[in-house]
Amino acid sequence: MTKLLSKEEQYTPVEKNKTTESTPSINPELWIENYGDALYNFALMRLRNPDAAEEVVQEALVAAVKGQKSFQGRAAEKSWLIAILRHKIIDHIRKKSRETPVSDEDLEALTPEALVQSDGHLNMSTGTWADNPGNIVEQKEFLQTLYACVDKLPDKLNQVFSLREFDELEADEICKIMNISSSNLWVMLHRARLRLRKCIELNWFEDNGK
Amino acid sequence: MSKEQDVSLSLKEKWQLFVHLRICGLCKAYRRHMCFLKKACSLICSKVNDCECLGEAKLSDPARERLQSCVKDACAKQEVDDK
Numbered sequence: 001m002t003k004l005l006s007k008e009e010q011y012t013p014v015e016k017n018k019t020t021e022s023t024p025s026i027n028p029e030l031w032i033e034n035y036g037d038a039l040y041n042f043a044l045m046r047l048r049n050p051d052a053a054e055e056v057v058q059e060a061l062v063a064a065v066k067g068q069k070s071f072q073g074r075a076a077e078k079s080w081l082i083a084i085l086r087h088k089i090i091d092h093i094r095k096k097s098r099e100t101p102v103s104d105e106d107l108e109a110l111t112p113e114a115l116v117q118s119d120g121h122l123n124m125s126t127g128t129w130a131d132n133p134g135n136i137v138e139q140k141e142f143l144q145t146l147y148a149c150v151d152k153l154p155d156k157l158n159q160v161f162s163l164r165e166f167d168e169l170e171a172d173e174i175c176k177i178m179n180i181s182s183s184n185l186w187v188m189l190h191r192a193r194l195r196l197r198k199c200i201e202l203n204w205f206e207d208n209g210k
Numbered sequence: 211m212s213k214e215q216d217v218s219l220s221l222k223e224k225w226q227l228f229v230h231l232r233i234c235g236l237c238k239a240y241r242r243h244m245c246f247l248k249k250a251c252s253l254i255c256s257k258v259n260d261c262e263c264l265g266e267a268k269l270s271d272p273a274r275e276r277l278q279s280c281v282k283d284a285c286a287k288q289e290v291d292d293k
Contacts, residue, residue, distance in 0.1 A: 078261035
């Protein structure tokens with residue numbers, strides 16, 4: 001049976017755009033103050049060029065302003081901004097990789113000869129690493145040291161490693177972005193990890209003891 | 211060992227690795243270090259997602275002003291487009 005509206009209900013105007021859940025409010029004018037340094041820092045670590053870093057941060061912020069309505073509050077505002085920035089960084093890397101592809105000479109130059117012995121074994125000592133480094137990994141100072149080590153990687157290794165570990169992309173996606181083969185990708189990731197391992201050993205474990 | 215961080219190894223590769231790690235202490239340690247690196251990078255990833263600044267570089271004041279101005283312009287343009 002159809003419910004008949006009371007006189008009050010008949011003449012009460014319906015609120016326009018009424019939503020059952022409140023839409024999250026975001027204030028773009030506070031983004032630079034709140035997140036500017038973190039966004040710029042991340043972009044600079046990835047792109048190595050202050051101008052390029054500033055440019056992608058700008059592009060990300062403009063895209064975020066345009067896409068405000070699509071922000072549904074499922075993630076924190078800062079995570080949403082970082083996600084947009086990541087996409088802009090990847091677009092930038094993709095474009096640059098097409099302009100200057102990785103060559104065989106690049107791969108040879110990236111060989112860390114000092115890290116590998118003639119028999120193929122790693123030239124490393126294990127004495128300085130803690131037996132259980134698991135406790136160290138959550139210290140902010142250690143993460144900052146590792147972050148600085150990633151920053152020191154050669155450009156192409158930094159890009160490949162960051163796409164894999166910080167953007168969590170699959171191998172085939174990285175190969176398309178960087179315009180490299182999968183065998184090149186494995187080699188570059190391996191070399192990045194060797195260098196990082198050495199860098200952490202020198203800058204953390206040898207300074208801080210076991 | 212580096213490859214296993216990224217893809218599933220074939221049965222043959224897994225067996226070869228297993229046998230080698232039984233006898234090579236250095237490679238065993240290296241593998242442990244790679245797992246440790248992976249975990250650390252995952253933590254960095256979550257801190258970056260929280261917009262936590264891990265490096266030392268900061269926006270210069272002119273860059274900050276440029277970006278602020280750009281955001282204001284974009285907001286103004288968006289308001290016009292919305293109308």
